[in-house]
Amino acid sequence: MSKLHAFTVHYIKRARNHRWRCSEITFWCIDEQLCNQWIQALKELLDSQKSRPKQLLVYINPYGGKRQGKRIYEQKVAPLFNLASISADVVITEHANHAKDNLFEVNIYKYDGIVCVGGDGMFSEVMHGLIGRIQKDSGIDQNNPKTPLAQCSIRIGIIPAGSTDCICYATVGIIDPETSALHIIVGDCQPLDVSSIHHNNTFLKYSVSLLGYGFYGDILKDSEKKRWMGPMRYDFSGFKTFLSHQYYEGTVSFQPAKGTVGSPRDKESCRTGCHICRQTKQLEEQQKNYGFEHKEVEDEWKVIKGKFLAINAVNMSCACPRSPKGLSPAAHLADGSADLILVRKCSRFNFLRYLVRHTNQDDQFDFPFVDVYRVKRFQFTSKHLEDNESDIKDVGKKRFGQFCSDHPACCCNLANSTWNCDGETLDSSAVEVRVRCQLVKLFARGIEIYKDEAAYNSSSNELLS
Ligand SMILES: Nc1ncnc2c1ncn2[C@@H]1O[C@H](COP(=O)(O)OP(=O)(O)OP(=O)(O)O)[C@@H](O)[C@H]1O
Numbered sequence: 121m122s123k124l125h126a127f128t129v130h131y132i133k134r135a136r137n138h139r140w141r142c143s144e145i146t147f148w149c150i151d152e153q154l155c156n157q158w159i160q161a162l163k164e165l166l167d168s169q170k171s172r173p174k175q176l177l178v179y180i181n182p183y184g185g186k187r188q189g190k191r192i193y194e195q196k197v198a199p200l201f202n203l204a205s206i207s208a209d210v211v212i213t214e215h216a217n218h219a220k221d222n223l224f225e226v227n228i229y230k231y232d233g234i235v236c237v238g239g240d241g242m243f244s245e246v247m248h249g250l251i252g253r254i255q256k257d258s259g260i261d262q263n264n265p266k267t268p269l270a271q272c273s274i275r276i277g278i279i280p281a282g283s284t285d286c287i288c289y290a291t292v293g294i295i296d297p298e299t300s301a302l303h304i305i306v307g308d309c310q311p312l313d314v315s316s317i318h319h320n321n322t323f324l325k326y327s328v329s330l331l332g333y334g335f336y337g338d339i340l341k342d343s344e345k346k347r348w349m350g351p352m353r354y355d356f357s358g359f360k361t362f363l364s365h366q367y368y369e370g371t372v373s374f375q376p377a378k379g380t381v382g383s384p385r386d387k388e389s390c391r392t393g394c395h396i397c398r399q400t401k402q403l404e405e406q407q408k409n410y411g412f413e414h415k416e417v418e419d420e421w422k423v424i425k426g427k428f429l430a431i432n433a434v435n436m437s438c439a440c441p442r443s444p445k446g447l448s449p450a451a452h453l454a455d456g457s458a459d460l461i462l463v464r465k466c467s468r469f470n471f472l473r474y475l476v477r478h479t480n481q482d483d484q485f486d487f488p489f490v491d492v493y494r495v496k497r498f499q500f501t502s503k504h505l506e507d508n509e510s511d512i513k514d515v516g517k518k519r520f521g522q523f524c525s526d527h528p529a530c531c532c533n534l535a536n537s538t539w540n541c542d543g544e545t546l547d548s549s550a551v552e553v554r555v556r557c558q559l560v561k562l563f564a565r566g567i568e569i570y571k572d573e574a575a576y577n578s579s580s581n582e583l584l585s
């Protein structure tokens with residue numbers, strides 16, 4: 121055997137349910153020169169892949185989800201990064217907003233990507249840091265809702281270690297740290313729409329997954345007090361919120377998305393290489409060429425007043441293990457629009473039927489009390505605030521709790537809910553929301569289509585190192 125020469129190739133193998141695994145194969149050769157030629161050719165091939173990251177900045181939330189972030193990174197991710205010759209500067213966060221603040225201080229431009237190890241809240245923090253830093257460096261004021269924002273070319277990677285991990289699930293198709301690490305290594309790129317949320321010309325937050333008022337806002341508010349329960353807190357608070365069956369009055373105004381190709385009732389979902397997202401980008405490029413890029417079109421607004429159990433705006437399907445098809449199964453990752461779902465006051469039984477349809481194949485929008493619109497902009501004002509603004513004082517909040525003092529028998533509901541913005545609460549109930557097309561990029565490629573079971577065993581494997 122002493123005359124044999126060898127080299128080992130590490131590559132990615134597709135497994136079931138969108139899982140990727142790292143495999144290896146060793147090649148033997150009696151000719152040393154031939155062996156070296158192969159090694160050289162493979163090295164050159166790898167070097168020519170310019171989209172692959174070489175240097176990453178990694179933030180680990182040690183307290184997200186089941187508190188496994190550090191272990192997951194050290195045992196499952198770091199060895200793969202080493203194998204692929206990626207160097208990583210690792211920051212283990214010590215408090216909330218540590219990562220966000222740090223992104224304003226470090227030289228982010230020396231990195232090919234920022235990786236967050238944690239859940240949706242940790243991703244949100246890193247995204248806020250990155251978007252905020254890019255706007256600051258570009259001299260853009262985030263408080264002006266009309267200002268076009270500078271796009272972030274530095275990609276964000278998500279290693280799932282949270283409680284819901286919906287952003288990872290909806291962009292990769294599985295919550296699996298090894299799969300996500302491999303998507304980072306091969307340098308995948310998935311643009312993502314981001315909604316900016318303002319109140320009275322003050323910037324509040326950005327959202328990429330769920331911006332929810334009513335049901336999901338109340339779940340979040342209650343669950344925050346039960347963080348010690350870990351991911352279970354959402355089930356507990358979900359049950360409690362369902363039983364409370366609270367509805368909220370207010371006005372939703374929105375501009376329907378024109379120029380986007382799909383509809384929220386489509387049967388087709390956003391998948392790798394989605395033609396609807398691609399067409400949106402082409403349309404935007406064309407508008408840029410004609411100089412229409414930064415003009416805000418004052419299209420007509422649709423106004424809906426009502427009593428709502430839930431108002432959900434989603435920039436993506438929001439698929440997660442609890443709901444594998446998500447809150448809006450046909451929503452697109454990068455089409456410059458959000459799906460606005462209005463669930464009006466209905467009986468508890470009907471609301472339960474609506475929720476259950478998130479978990480099976482039935483259409484959750486096929487109810488008379490549910491409306492869904494594809495929008496580019498929307499606003500919400502609660503009745504409470506409208507009444508205050510129109511100088512109808514004495515809502516009797518102190519004496520009569522949350523009910524109108526003028527008509528105690530009519531039960532006008534003046535309660536306010538909280539907005540759930542990607543798992544974080546917002547300080548204001550009145551919001552103005554704009555979808556920013558493809559503002560950030562992820563190390564992902566959208567959910568891959570497996571045409572048949574044989575496909576994941578096919579020859580479409582990728583070279584790792
Ligand atoms: N060291 C830390 N101590 C306390 N909080 C932290 C720390 N690092 C980050 N955070 C905050 O913890 C919040 C929640 O974290 P994360 O999203 O990782 O977990 P999760 O809430 O369990 O998961 P999910 O968001 O998927 O439901 C984030 O908003 C982040 O700002």
Ligand SMILES: CCCCCCCCCCCCC/C=C/[C@@H](O)[C@H](CO)NC(C)=O
Pocket residue numbers: 239240241283284285286329330336339340354438440442443447475476478479540541542543544
């Ligand atoms: C019989 C009851 C069926 C319940 C079906 C519920 C469907 C659940 C859908 C959950 C979608 C969650 C969207 C993601 C939100 C995240 O941003 C956030 C933070 O991680 N998570 C939550 C729970 O607010």
Ligand SMILES: [Ca+2]
Pocket residue numbers: 313434435436451452453454455456457458
């Ligand atoms: Ca979208």
